[in-house]
Amino acid sequence: MIGVPVLKIENLRTYFYSSSKQAFSRAVDGVNLALEKGETLGIVGESGSGKSVTALSVMGLVTAEPGVITGNIGLKTDGVQKNLLQDIEDYVKITNENGRTVEVSKDNPGWQRHIDRVLRGVRGKEISMIFQNPKLSMNPFSSVGKQIKEAIMLNTSINNAQEARERTLYWLEQVKIDSPRLRYDNNPYGLSGGMCQRAMIAMALSSEPSVLIADEPTTGLDATIQSKIVSLLEELKSSVGVTTLLISHDIDVIKTLSDRVSVMYGGRVLESGPSKEILSAAHNDKHPYTAALLASIPTARQIKAKSYLQAIKGDVLDTINLPSGCLFYARCHQVTEQIKMQCKHQEPELREISSNHNVRCWRFFNA
Amino acid sequence: MKRYRQHSIEFGNLSDVPFWKTAGPIDLVYISYGLLVVLLVFVSYVLGMTGFLPFDPQEINLELLMAPPNTEGHLLGTDFMGRDILARLIIGIQAYFLPGLLAIALALALGTCFGVLAGYWGGGLDTASTYVSNLLNSFPRLVLILLMVAAFKPDIYLVMTVVGITNAPTVASLIKSKIQFLKQKNFIEAATALGLKNAVIIIKHILWHNCRSVLIIQATLGMAEVILIETSLSYLGFGVQEPTPSWGNMVQSGANYFMQGKFWPSTAPAMAILLTIMGFHLLGDSLNNILERKRDQ
Amino acid sequence: MTDTILEVQNLKKHYNQNGGLFSAFKGKENVIPAVDDVSFYIKEKETMGLVGETGCGKTTIGRTLLKLIPATSGKIIFNGTDITHLSAAQFRPFRKKIQMIFQDLDAALNPKMRIKAILQEALTVHCRLSDAEIDHRISELLEMVNLKKSKLSNFPNELSGGEKRRVGIARTLAVGARFIVADEPTSALDVSIQAQVVNLLRDLQKELRLSYLFISHDLRVVELVSHKVAVMYLGQIVEMGLAGRIANAPRHPYTAVLWSSLVDKKSDESIKNEGNPNEGQWGVFDFERPNVGCRFAPRCPVYHAKNRPTICTDPATSPQLQKIDDAHQVRCHFPL
């Protein structure tokens, strides 16, 4: 599986400033990811873990200020190598004190113009995105077909309207919308949530991107529809074979669809590796957070026995007031006396514990 | 380059950051200016009431007609009858103060009633109140006032009643949308489910906790409107009548001399109007920014 | 000991969808049966789960029980009293006993009030208490729901989702609820917090002898917490029975489809039994919503497998909820 990554994110930091709290919310804090050709990389995490912000940062769609402040996003497709965060240093000045960022200056309008320029020809063409709320993500003032047609005309070599229409219908069929000809002229509000999501998927794939980013594609849909969308994505994965960055809080979805997975927490990747290894309850060597997350989902045995769920103690991380040691320390149930001080005061690094499996935990370093 | 700086101290409870740190600095400047204007209006009103003025505003001085500013102690000059402009400006606020408060009170009271009826109970009441506000909004205010003035008599209180009533739909729609927002968040249902009485929900939770800032903002903007209306009416000759000064009729009478190049008798009150209305507008808008909008989320 | 605390008989709630001012002239009324002829009962200390897709009317049932919206017809009997037609004032004493946890975390929380004031209001709404008693009760409540005392002085927007949910639960307990309608209590929460809240609700049930109507679309959680489960489809209960039975031996095709849609079951078992028998047969997504006959028929795998028998769609032979086993009812002509 070792190849040249199509999308390589290095040391991405995206901060937001809360004026009412006079502090930074460290939404994404030094994330490294590599997406290889043909694979599906899942990012799993709870709300506030920074998984969606990572995706938006790649697409340059972060609107809250100051937004992306450091990093490197390398995109390599068909021999074209591009850094999507090119020259970010010209727009951002960071002041650190005691190893923490205390002040950021950013020329936001300038950066916005710059990134729009850099990403022209990347958005849509090279990377497409599926969003989490299908009904709100489609323009309510325009028909579904027109919106897909627009994407095709903008991002592919087709620039004949009639041809683009045919292509649109082809994609609508590919995502198994019933009577695509009828749906072509429907406005999004005439469609159900599941159908809208199918149309969104069609739109994202229609521009034949190198990378597809799917941000919570099943959230907010009914259970039966969710499973349909998942099986559609599964099918498309084998038929179209697009490189995918899949983001979800739903472990089951990630488990079904992704080859590798990164677990995010508090803006950091805590663990990454093959999803079969990480997300199966049977495998033992994993980050305590991943283990606890898996344990908190009711299993068939628990349901039968009506037993208590293994809840993770404490509350979700407040990204404004991050602890100085391991981010998960306060909630961790695997802290031993031996490593307690280390956990509390020093943040572990992401290190390989077996092939392709990296974990950010002190437990594995002393052994 | 915009600077974002982390709070230097280690904060425990983040809610303790004072509000003036959280608000945009420009809004604070606007608010201070607006509050200054409000204060000046109050002080002028009190000065006018107590007669504590630099000159007698009604005293005619035929030797000093149209004196330019800063002659013989007349800081802003004198008007066509030699009356001190500053004194007349100060006493002129009397024309707005009580009628203006009447208009605002009327607008808020009526608007709140209609807003609550339409938003809280909805249904037919909502349809009816939409109809009434559409009806009231159909008249250009000044034309309606001219009609009233023609039908009854040119009286500032009558005019202000009309202003108050025609302002009510704006307040009503704001209150209504606020209530609908709370309804959408199931807040009202939750309160009912708890067992609270309608009156408690409306008065305590809706009006006091969630609508008071809306009402304050509307009162502020209402005052600006009152001054603007009175000015226009005075110009048309239906406002406060000479010799009682109001800023409107001062501009109007001064404007006759504008063509002769004597700008001060009308410029001084016009500037007073400009600065005051701007003060109220800025105050209202920045209060809206600070109180009504969550800038972070 | 096992008295029936709440009984619902033939509850109906129809919405009139009309165009306001001029609807009277059009004559035609567009009636949407959000809840259509629903009957069930809940015993003390019991949890009944209510599952179904968005728009199936499960939330409407919860609201009707609390008389937040009036029922069109039917009967709601609480503790032996028919509460269907009580006026708001007559019903107020019952609000002490029947409470609701709303899906929206912010519903119970006035954004301009501190947590303490919110709890205080809930404590004093039905009875007068001295300040000392209030303080005492508040600390009791905090302990019950595992909330730190320091949070009392916070405003709701300073709390995390889990804390907001706890305050919401504390508020219902402050009133002294016996029966709680929990409308999607975990859906707005993160996975790690969901488990905490589910555990908390179950603890409280044991301690305070509460009964729940647990409305959720999370099938696993419903199966875990409830004693019996009702499955709703387009306003009707299509199957009702003991939780384990519904989940593992469903008789109604819809229930079967619903449970088979749990994604993880598929990924775990797909290797073993390749393909789902229902797969591919109901590719219709924006499905029809018939008001007569069997409502599930257009999506039903059995209906299609049996070559669309007319008995399923004929208005005269609408399927009725029938007992097929003790404590297991199904609304289907061809139960699995």
Add this chain to the structure above:
Amino acid sequence: MKLASIKPITVLISRELAIAALLLLGISFLVFMVLFLSPGDPFSSLLKDQTASSAIGTAARSEIGGPAPWYYQYLAWLGNIMRGNFGTSIRTGLPVLREVIRTGINTLYLTLGSLLITLLIAVPIAVFSARRGFTATNWVLTMFTYVVSALPVFWLGYIVIYISMHRFGLFPLAFGSGAQTWSWVYFMLPVFVLGLSNGTMSEVVRHLREELSRVFSEEYICTARAKGASIWKHSFKEGFLIPITEIVATKIPFILGGAVVVEQVFNWPGMGRMAWQAAQDRDFPLILGITLMAALFVRLGSLIERAVHIIVNPRFAKE
């Protein structure tokens, strides 16, 4: 079923028309009540020279033997209006309807022209500040809108006249003579003054800016950016078309009110000036006709707004 519940556009628009008609009826009643209640019973005097043609009025009068009850009077009056008989002006003796239409066209020109000016100034400022956030240029422009909306409009008018007299040698009294070479400038002046200083500029800018920023942060705009499409194209309907028609509809009454003053300043032979004259003379038939006509303008404006809403997206037709 979902699709079926969206009614065709013609039905929705005819519904709006019916509502507008109902509102006009309410307006006429309100106006009637004002005059009916006013001291000196101007209404009877108004009706006196009209009821000759109205059978219902005379019948009622002879039946009761005194002044007719209010609803008879109202119906009689309404019947006259329906037939286009607004009575004659007390002062000039000319038929009201013709006078109102004659001056109404002038006022319409003034009103629409100044609306255009307002939008031409406000839209760029709003777009600029919605895109750029807070900057120095922005602040200056915003302050400018606050200043012009707080200025007494007639005072600005005087300044403009003063300048035009001294710079261009134009005189207000020359309106209509058309002899001067610069006369078209003079036609533009009142439009410009009213457009600038009708007291709504800051509000218009604020409303537009907020709507635009709201639309820019909508999720579908995010989608549009993600697929590389122009956000202007996608935000046009919700961010420009709808707010602008909304402004046009809601600000017409304000601008008509301002027109009364501006027409006075510039001797513009419009409806507002006539209203002022009528109010001074207590010329009831005339002011009544003007009020009704002004209300008709306002209703037309909001009818256009509703129509645009419906055509742009039938889903919004339901309030």
